[in-house]
Amino acid sequence: xxxxxxxxxxxxxxxxxxxxxxxxxxxxxxxxxxxxxxxxxxxxxxxxxxxxxxxxxxxxxxxxxxxxxxxxxxxxxxxxxxxxxxxxxxxxxxxxxxxxxxxxxxxxxxxxxxxxxxxxxxxxxxxxxxxxxxxxxxxxxxxxxxxxxxxxxxxxxxxxxxxxxxxxxxxxxxxxxxxxxxxxxxxxxxxxxxxxxxxxxxxxxxxxxxxxxxxxxxxxxxxxxxxxxxxxxxxxxxxxxxxxxxxxxxxxxxxxxxxxxxxxxxxxxxxxxxxxxxxxxxxxxxxxxxxxxxxxxxxxxxxxxxxxxxxxxxxxxxxxxxxxxxxxxxxxxxxxxxxxxxxxxxxxxxxxxxxxxxxxxxxxxxxxxxxxxxxxxxxxxxxxxxxxxx
Amino acid sequence: xxxxxxxxxxxxxxxxxxxxxxxxxxxxxxxxxxxxxxxxxxxxxxxxxxxxxxxxxxxxxxxxxxxxxxxxxxxxxxxxxxxxxxxxxxxxxxxxxxxxxxxxxxxxxxxxxxxxxxxxxxxxxxxxxxxxxxxxxxxxxxxxxxxxxxxxxxxxxxxxxxxxxxxxxxxxxxxxxxxxxxxxxxxxxxxxxxxxxxxxxxxxxxxxxxxxxxxxxxxxxxxxxxxxxxxxxxxxxxxxxxxxxxxxxxxxxxxxxxxxxxxxxxxxxxxxxxxxxxxxxxxxxxxxxxxxxxxxxxxxxxxxxxxxxxxxxxxxxxxxxxxxxxxxxxxxxxxxxxxxxxxxxxxxxxxxxxxxxxxxxxxxxxxxxxxxxxxxxxxxxxxxxxxxxx
Numbered sequence: 001x002x003x004x005x006x007x008x009x010x011x012x013x014x015x016x017x018x019x020x021x022x023x024x025x026x027x028x029x030x031x032x033x034x035x036x037x038x039x040x041x042x043x044x045x046x047x048x049x050x051x052x053x054x055x056x057x058x059x060x061x062x063x064x065x066x067x068x069x070x071x072x073x074x075x076x077x078x079x080x081x082x083x084x085x086x087x088x089x090x091x092x093x094x095x096x097x098x099x100x101x102x103x104x105x106x107x108x109x110x111x112x113x114x115x116x117x118x119x120x121x122x123x124x125x126x127x128x129x130x131x132x133x134x135x136x137x138x139x140x141x142x143x144x145x146x147x148x149x150x151x152x153x154x155x156x157x158x159x160x161x162x163x164x165x166x167x168x169x170x171x172x173x174x175x176x177x178x179x180x181x182x183x184x185x186x187x188x189x190x191x192x193x194x195x196x197x198x199x200x201x202x203x204x205x206x207x208x209x210x211x212x213x214x215x216x217x218x219x220x221x222x223x224x225x226x227x228x229x230x231x232x233x234x235x236x237x238x239x240x241x242x243x244x245x246x247x248x249x250x251x252x253x254x255x256x257x258x259x260x261x262x263x264x265x266x267x268x269x270x271x272x273x274x275x276x277x278x279x280x281x282x283x284x285x286x287x288x289x290x291x292x293x294x295x296x297x298x299x300x301x302x303x304x305x306x307x308x309x310x311x312x313x314x315x316x317x318x319x320x321x322x323x324x325x326x327x328x329x330x331x332x333x334x335x336x337x338x339x340x341x342x343x344x345x346x347x348x349x350x351x352x353x354x355x356x357x358x359x360x361x362x363x364x365x366x367x368x369x370x371x372x373x374x375x376x377x378x379x380x381x382x383x384x385x386x387x388x389x390x
Numbered sequence: 391x392x393x394x395x396x397x398x399x400x401x402x403x404x405x406x407x408x409x410x411x412x413x414x415x416x417x418x419x420x421x422x423x424x425x426x427x428x429x430x431x432x433x434x435x436x437x438x439x440x441x442x443x444x445x446x447x448x449x450x451x452x453x454x455x456x457x458x459x460x461x462x463x464x465x466x467x468x469x470x471x472x473x474x475x476x477x478x479x480x481x482x483x484x485x486x487x488x489x490x491x492x493x494x495x496x497x498x499x500x501x502x503x504x505x506x507x508x509x510x511x512x513x514x515x516x517x518x519x520x521x522x523x524x525x526x527x528x529x530x531x532x533x534x535x536x537x538x539x540x541x542x543x544x545x546x547x548x549x550x551x552x553x554x555x556x557x558x559x560x561x562x563x564x565x566x567x568x569x570x571x572x573x574x575x576x577x578x579x580x581x582x583x584x585x586x587x588x589x590x591x592x593x594x595x596x597x598x599x600x601x602x603x604x605x606x607x608x609x610x611x612x613x614x615x616x617x618x619x620x621x622x623x624x625x626x627x628x629x630x631x632x633x634x635x636x637x638x639x640x641x642x643x644x645x646x647x648x649x650x651x652x653x654x655x656x657x658x659x660x661x662x663x664x665x666x667x668x669x670x671x672x673x674x675x676x677x678x679x680x681x682x683x684x685x686x687x688x689x690x691x692x693x694x695x696x697x698x699x700x701x702x703x704x705x706x707x708x709x710x711x712x713x714x715x716x717x718x719x720x721x722x723x724x725x726x727x728x729x730x731x732x733x734x735x736x737x738x739x740x741x742x743x744x745x746x747x748x749x750x751x752x753x754x755x756x757x758x759x760x761x762x763x764x765x766x767x768x769x770x771x772x773x774x775x776x777x778x779x780x
Contacts, residue, residue: 038717040708046699068707070682076703084699291461309436309474313466317458318430325430325716 002181002208004202004240010348012355014259016234018348019208020240022140023179024080025055029240029261030349032247032342033090034269034335037293038067039083042269043328045337046084052332053306053339056141058090058264059083061133062097070136078138089139090264093130093171093185095146096213096245104291105145105341107165127170135177141242141262141338143211144171146185152381157189165201171204181208183242186372189214190223199234209341210235211276216251220379224251228258249364250339251280253358256345272330275319278337282366284312286330289314304336305329365386392598394569400738403747404622404649407736410599411486411628412478412530415445416469419630419651420739422637422732423448423480424659424725428457430584432659433718434725435476442694442722443729446531448480449473450653451523456506456513460526468528479529480654483520483561483575485536486635497537499553517560525567530630531652533601534561534747536575541609542771547579550561555591562595571598573632579604580613582620589624600625601632602650606641610769614641618648639668639731640755646735653675658728662720665709668727672756674702676720681706682754694726695719 001023008017021025034041041049041057049057051276059079076082079089086263095112098105111126125133130145142381145167145316147160164187172294175182184202188194202210212231215224228243235241240261246252247265268278275286279299284291286298297307298315306315306329318326346355391413392687398407408566410417423446424431424439431439431447439447449469454460466472469479485502488495492504501516516689522537535557537550554577565572574592578584592600601678602621605614618633625631630651637655645653658668665676676688687697688705696705696719708716 037712038711039704039709040713043714043717043718045695046716063711067680067711068703075683076685076701082701082704085703249738292458293465295466305435305437311466311472313458314429314463314472314474317428321428321453321457323430324433324717325435327714328433328435328718342548345483 001179004209004238006238007378008350010257013130013257013358014262015256015345015354016259016261017349018240019263024086024088024140027055027088027262028346030252030256030342030345031251031260031262032338033264034338035060035082035264035266037266038063038156039079039333040075041331042273043324043331046086048332049085049335050087052085052335053343054080054335056088056262056264057085057092058092059139059373060099061091061095061130061135062094064137065094065133068132074136074138078136079350080138086184088141089142090141090262091134091137091139092244093145094125095130095143096148098125099148099341099362100217105110107163108226110165111145111167112147116225127167128174128243130201131171131174131182131206132387135180138177138180140180141183141209143183144168144185146187146266148214148217149187151189151214153189155246157187157191157194160192161187161198165198168202168205168207172207172303174305182209183207185211185244186231186235187214188228190219190232192227195231196234199231203234204237209240209248209262210240211244215243216246216248220377221251221254222379224257225254228255228260232259244336248339249338250362250367250377252338252341253345254359256349257354257358257388269331272334273327275326275330277315277330278334280361280364283368284301285368286312286315286316286319286326298338302336304333304376306333306336371387394628396628398740398777400647400744401742403647403748403761404598405646405735405739405744406649407739408630408651408652410651413684414476414478414530417445417499417652418736420642420646420732420735421446421650421652422642422728423654424728425491425656426473427656429463429469430454431721432724433714433721434665436476437496438722439475439725440477441630443733444477444725444770446478446480446652446654447475448482449527449529450484451520451527452484452491453463453590454527455523456508460523460743464526464528468526470528477576478531479525480531480652481527481533482634483533483535484515484523484543485520485533486538488515489538497553499556501535501557502537506673508760509666516556518564521564521572522559525565525570528567528570528632529558530570531573531599532570533573533576534558536577536603538604538607539577539579541579541604541607541613544581546583547577547581551577553586555588558592558595558597562597573597573599573601575601575603576621576625577604578621580609580617582617584616585621588620593624593626597629599630599652603634605633606636606638608768611641611644612670612700612769615644615648618645618650622649637728639728639759640730642731643735643751646739647744647748658724659721662724663717664760665716665720667705667720668724670751676702676706676709676716678706688723689727689745692723692726694723696723696726
């Protein structure tokens with residue numbers, strides 16, 4: 001049911017093209033999943049997603065467990081029918097949100113107790129309940145409950161890893177539905193030995209696929225890439241590999257080169273709603289006054305609905321006037337950009353030209369100033385922690 | 391260029407079907423124009439509007455004059471190309487918003503000075519500048535600057551009417567583009583003699599069409615209908631008649647019966663964004679807990695995208711989770727409802743069955759409780775003013 005076939009390998013990098021068979025259709029990898037946190041990719045209909053060429057959509061178990069409740073969605077035949085998305089879906093376990101969003105949390109070997117960020121109510125996730133919730137949701141790819149530790153904190157990562165590995169086994173044992181591919185999640189922060197230990201431990205459990213978690217959460221880009229360099233080779237080569245929550249264009253290109261097959265990230269849709277439009281040259285900020293009378297589309301030559309019909313001036317007007325249509329049109333463009341990028345990546349891997357594409361793309365793609373500053377801050381913090389023996 | 395041909399008349403009421411030719415296409419009347427205040431019908435793309443069967447779209451000159459500026463839109467070739475709507479458009483003169491939205495206003499025979507509701511900046515509209523702004527925008531149907539007085543205040547209506555009539559002549563004289571149909575606007579509040587005087591004065595000016603303004607702004611529904619009863623017969627029978635800003639389903643059916651051809655109203659799109667969904671039985675409030683697990687579409691049998699794909703439970707979830715998609719899907723349904731209602735109205739007029747349709751529709755369509763209470767309050771206020779000689 002979950003056959004994964006690698007159909008092309010790049011001769012110069014670890015990049016590969018594959019076809020992953022799921023109950024709701026084939027995924028051609030490397031694939032990017034737009035994030036539909038609350039059973040909707042913000043501002044887009046299912047029809048929009050289909051027309052944009054999305055093949056995989058992610059939803060968040062934590063959010064749907066709290067509202068409207070996974071049991072209610074099960075009564076509607078699962079997420080696919082509830083939200084009207086007929087294609088492949090992926091749900092996370094809820095673990096990441098418990099550790100990043102919930103108001104209070106108390107971790108024990110058994111699981112995690114937390115308060116809802118919505119109403120403060122008390123809840124508990126265990127490996128078993130996380131699997132059960134995801135079985136209610138019915139996504140094609142589901143995830144083990146894991147603990148995402150602060151990436152630079154060695155002691156916390158050591159302790160969390162023990163739980164993450166024990167929970168992975170319990171998730172495997174708890175799984176009742178076999179039309180869902182359960183993936184294990186490698187953790188271990190930026191620590192090479194922990195990452196290798198985690199990858200090997202999970203590889204031995206023979207999951208249908210493997211995720212790399214705990215990245216893009218505070219470490220530098222170099223640390224992220226270095227972690228992938230040593231983690232990915234430890235994962236079974238014939239299984240799909242999923243880099244959780246990573247999806248800035250430059251990170252996707254770098255991670256594909258390191259052998260990652262599946263991505264999800266809220267960044268393209270979130271920055272769209274802030275007026276940040278992705279282009280080959282980097283991010284364009286629609287709120288900038290320079291676009292007030294600009295007749296060009298966001299990216300000349302782009303074939304998305306937004307660029308085919310509207311000027312930067314019109315889009316800027318919509319943002320200045322706080323019109324919802326602006327959020328929608330910007331999201332359409334950014335999702336198109338990401339899916340187009342993935343299609344180009346796949347074509348270049350198949351043609352053996354991925355390494356050259358990687359170089360050209362990264363040379364042309366300028367990071368936003370604030371991200372450069374953020375990366376510099378993170379690098380300084382990492383150096384301080386390293387020299388201080390943190 | 392603006393030929394208006396009446397193709398069917400109802401045998402029992404003043405309802406009629408017509409075809410109004412405009413530079414951007416034919417309008418089959420009675421027609422409802424969704425409101426695109428700021429050069430966008432909130433949450434809908436032009437493609438959505440086309441697929442929903444919208445033929446006429448309204449934009450507000452006041453808003454576009456303030457932001458992004460009518461001159462900028464002129465540089466883009468007008469509203470049609472700026473917002474990507476290829477079909478017929480209508481703009482108001484800005485007068486109504488100056489009298490309802492702007493922070494301060496000072497009226498003189500020359501025009502009106504007001505402060506922007508956005509930034510408090512000072513502006514002036516004159517009949518000439520209102521026409522010029524609308525020529526910049528380039529809509530197919532444009533309106534004279536008028537003064538919309540409080541409908542129950544006799545003295546104010548008398549004074550305002552003098553200005554409205556003088557301004558109508560000045561608008562006519564100021565018009566330079568003749569690919570736009572300039573409509574005169576009848577005012578006069580709820581006062582029969584003023585309404586008749588206004589209709590006759592404007593009829594003598596031989597506009598290409600006539601609007602009835604100043605209704606649905608505080609009077610009772612009975613007062614509105616009574617005003618139409620005596621105003622419409624005074625308007626040239628062979629010209630299109632436009633009831634400004636009126637668009638509750640029950641009011642449209644009543645006004646069509648009195649001979650109105652064109653409608654616009656923000657109500658269907660505004661209530662949609664509050665979770666109010668229009669159905670044959672009245673308004674359904676999606677936020678109501680009774681819909682939390684309801685698998686039915688908003689209106690069984692409805693052919694809109696929303697009803698064809700999503701349950702009330704899913705839509706309610708989107709509203710509770712404050713997801714933008716909920717606003718979009720609700721808007722799609724309500725605009726579909728209005729355009730479908732207009733299509734049914736036209737079919738019934740053509741078939742000679744409109745009177746029966748009117749009776750059946752109004753019997754089945756229940757007004758929301760708060761509207762009933764509002765109407766009762768307005769009626770009491772009107773009675774008090776009448777008995778007090780107000």
